[in-house]
Amino acid sequence: LANDSVNQRINETASFFTTATLPGALERFGxxxxxxxxxRLMHSMVRFNIIKRATTDKGGPWDPAVYGIPIPQVDQMPAGTMPAYLTAFKALRKGRKHFTANERAIVELSRYECFLLGLPEELLPAEAPDIIDTMLTYSGTLREGYDDETCGELTRATMSVYRPKDEKLISKVHNRVERSFSKVFFTQAFLGRKDKSKAKEMGVEPRLIDYALFTVGNLFVVPRLIAYRTLQDIPVANKLADKILVKRIKELLVDYGHAEYTTDANQYAPTTQESKQETAA
Known part of the structure; x- marks a missing residue:
């Protein structure tokens, strides 16, 4: 994700989770x-090539003895179960251990997406307290430490990518707002609202203009979100809202482009060890 393919990987990730929301998309052979x-096949190919490179290039950036198997299926859990985790957190904060019908739908969609991505059912609990406990346990098992050449570069590459397919003014404006929105959301959701030192260290610290554009983005998104949620509970109107949303999802998928979900080891960015060998040669 830290090289020229970052845009492709972002679009492919977005494409999968967007496709999964279409009616019937997760049915067998959907x-x-x-x-x-x-x-899963793409991850397996990357996993194989990283391990192969680690065994042939002594001193390479990935040491399985230290870091374990690259891209383990359990690492699909944070991204895939984040909607379920946030829903569970919201329910517990309101003093409830059980989900409403709408909350249950969010949780089950999240759980099944992760199941299809290879997570065992034991890591996909269905109730709010268990979801929180599982995610906290996962976080507690992560290796402590921060390497700017890997973690920082991954984050900066993702945050700075130019996603539009053209250089039109409206595309540039949209990309600028999206980039600022991402910085603020990332900082608030994962790094904490008060301590901005880590965001600064990672090179993604939001500035005043980012907060301003984040507010502008919310002024556009939140009213529409509230409107659609309201229409969901109104007979007939909810059918119309569904059609509009499905149409919008399909437009997004066209924008993301056709996801290939492929990888070519020959196009990987050279490792530190490889760079030294090339320089010596």
Whole structure:
């Protein structure tokens, strides 16, 4: 994700989770089901090539003895179960251990997406307290430490990518707002609202203009979100809202482009060890 393919990987990730929301997409042999299988195959190919490189290039950036198996299936859990985790957190904060019907739908969609991506059911609890406990346990097992050449570069590459396919003014404006929105959301959701030292260290610290554009983005998104949630509970109107949303999802998928879910080891960015060998040669 830290090289020229970052845009492709972002679009492919967005494409999978967007496709999964289409009606019937996760049914057996549906487009979401097939996409999940392709994602798992792609991860397997990357995993194989990283391990192969680690065994042939002594002193390479990835040491399985230290870091374990690269891209383990359990690492699909944070991204895939984040909607369920946030829903569980919201329910517990309101003093509830059980989900409403709408909350249950979010949780089950999240759980099944992760199941298709290869997570065992034991890591996909269904109730709010268990979801929180599992995610906290996962976080507690992560290796402590921060390497700017890997972690920082991954974050900066993702945050700075130019996603639009053209250089039109409206595309540039959209990209600028999206980039600022991402910085503020990332900082608040994962690094904490008060301590901005880590965001600064990672090179993604939001500035005043980012907060301003984040507010502008919310002024556009939040009213529409509230409107659609309101229409969900109104007979007939909810059917119309569904059609509009499905149409919008399909437009997004066109924008993301066709996801190939492929990888070519020959195009990987050279490792530190490889760079030294090339320089010496």
């Amino acid at each position: 487009p979401g089901f097939k996409a999940a299988a392709m994602v």
